[in-house]
Amino acid sequence: MKIHQNLKAIATLLGLNDNIANMQGYELTFTGKALANTLYNTPCTKELKLEPAQSINKNTTQNAIIRGDNLDVLKLLKSAYYEKIKMIYIDPPYNTKNDNFIYPNDFREDYKEILKEIGLLEINENGQELESENLKFFKNITSSRSHSAWLSFMLPRLKLARDLLRNDGVIYIN
Numbered sequence: 001m002k003i004h005q006n007l008k009a010i011a012t013l014l015g016l017n018d019n020i021a022n023m024q025g026y027e028l029t030f031t032g033k034a035l036a037n038t039l040y041n042t043p044c045t046k047e048l049k050l051e052p053a054q055s056i057n058k059n060t061t062q063n064a065i066i067r068g069d070n071l072d073v074l075k076l077l078k079s080a081y082y083e084k085i086k087m088i089y090i091d092p093p094y095n096t097k098n099d100n101f102i103y104p105n106d107f108r109e110d111y112k113e114i115l116k117e118i119g120l121l122e123i124n125e126n127g128q129e130l131e132s133e134n135l136k137f138f139k140n141i142t143s144s145r146s147h148s149a150w151l152s153f154m155l156p157r158l159k160l161a162r163d164l165l166r167n168d169g170v171i172y173i174n
Helices: 002-013 016-022 033-041 070-081 109-117 133-140 148-162
Strands: 085-090 120-122 129-131 165-173
Touching: 033 109, 033 148, 070 148, 085 148, 109 120, 148 165
Parallel strands: 085 165
Antiparallel strands: 120 129
16 A cells, blocks of 8 residues: 555655645745755855864764865765665754744855855856845845744755664654
8 A cells, every 4th residue: 555655645746646636735934945955956065173171982872073164964864875875863943042043054165156056146247246036035034033034944954864764763852
């Protein structure tokens, strides 16, 4: 029965199911979702760097401390650990006493290429950056009071974490 359901789901995703119009469901939409999905799909060209001083007993425990942007680290781990992780624990950023979003998206240089690719950023003939109205709006909402900013931050990280999980794996979220 499960295989039949999976085939139906694949057919639906490919547009091969005539009953798509009759399907009902829910979807979470928010400003920045397309950019968040693009960040999920963008390859990472960085390298993992082990922190040996903090990785206590790494040979016997098989635990290691890796320092870096969690989005980049998850992308790099995916190539070696796709569907191999049994348990993931995350403590996502949220604000209780702080007015600033803990991980503000500063649109680092490597993200500028993505923004150009999806049409949110252009460079004019004088070399000046021209931001689309959508990008300006998205940058204005990246404060602690913005649900869209938090969702845009979390979406690619949760999707990558899901990619790492085994079929019987579980994610615990604090």
